Amino acid sequence: MPNFVVSAFYHFTPFPNYEELQEPLQTKLSSQGLLGTVLLAAEGINGTIAGTREGIDAAMAYIRSLPGCTTLEHKESTAENMPFYRLKVRLKKEIVAMGVPEANPNNQVGTYVDPADWNALLAQPDVVVIDTRNDYEVSIGAFEGAIDPKTTSFRDFPRWFHENREALDGKKVAMYCTGGIRCEKATSLLKLEGIDAVYHLKGGILKYLETVPEGESIFDGECFVFDHRVSVGHGLTQGAYDMCHACRRPITDEDKATPEYVEGVSCPHCADKRSADQKARYAQRQHQMELAEARGEPHIGVKQTSKKDPLRHESE
Secondary structure (H helix, E strand, O other): OOOEEEEEEEEEOOOOOHHHHHHHHHHHHHHOOOEEEEEEEOOEEEEEEEEOHHHHHHHHHHHHOOOOOOOOOEEEEEEOOOOOOOEEEEEOOOOOOOOOOOOOOOOOOOEEEOHHHHHHHHOOOOEEEEEOOOHHHHOOEEEOOOEOOOOOOHHHHHHHHHHOHHHHOOOEEEEEOOOOHHHHHHHHHHHHOOOOOEEEEOOHHHHHHHHOOHHHOOEEEOEEOOOOOOEEOHHHOEOOOEEOOOOOOEEOHHHHOOOOOEOOOEOOOOHHHOOHHHHHHHHHHHHHHHHHHHOOOOOOOOOOOOOOOOOOOOOO
């Protein structure tokens, strides 16, 4: 039986004094023994946390008691091992960074489509389907026929949209992402720019994989997730991918069999994008992780790549 419950959630609601929410929320989650990341901003809350059944229930009850969060929804999955190293409650300008402040889901957003109705929408001939995730996510799984903008950061999406705007005029635009939050911003942007027929998958790929029977699914592959499960499949079961701890991209057994792969140091996706100094640091980090594992101790030294790194990952 899985040992941990994983809860992913977000909610757009005005938090004018969001800084005041940070310390009480950190204290509450910590008291329940939970690990993960929660982001707070003036526009709302976004997070993924993991822990015991009792801890998650207590945490979600507390989060729903925050101003404007009564109707907050969350998605659950399970994990055999704790998928996070630490607990972080952070203050941000945006709970998902797109860099267009005017695109505010609290003001305008696309039409939500339940997972049960998604297949029928995509079957319509005048629908354009857009995957709002980044290239490394799309590479391991996507909906059939979806456009891949090939972005490396969600901040690149507005530029891609403006470059391809004409092709979307007069179309129904259906958008999706991992858990739904990036589509909130992306559909808000399109509505702001005058595209009216904009739809997005409610709950994202995760809710689709959870609720749509595998035999009826039109999602091909696995869904990348932002924790140490790396990917999930139908029924939200843990997928087959591993992760390169240098660039944090999903990797296969075939990737690990290549000369470019050195555990914790490089993989075929990043071997030629890292300097000798960086690889030396990664090798030292990997050595410390192996020593900690040999002692039976947790090691929390695997960190996200820097903000300047084009391969960095953005949490849903």
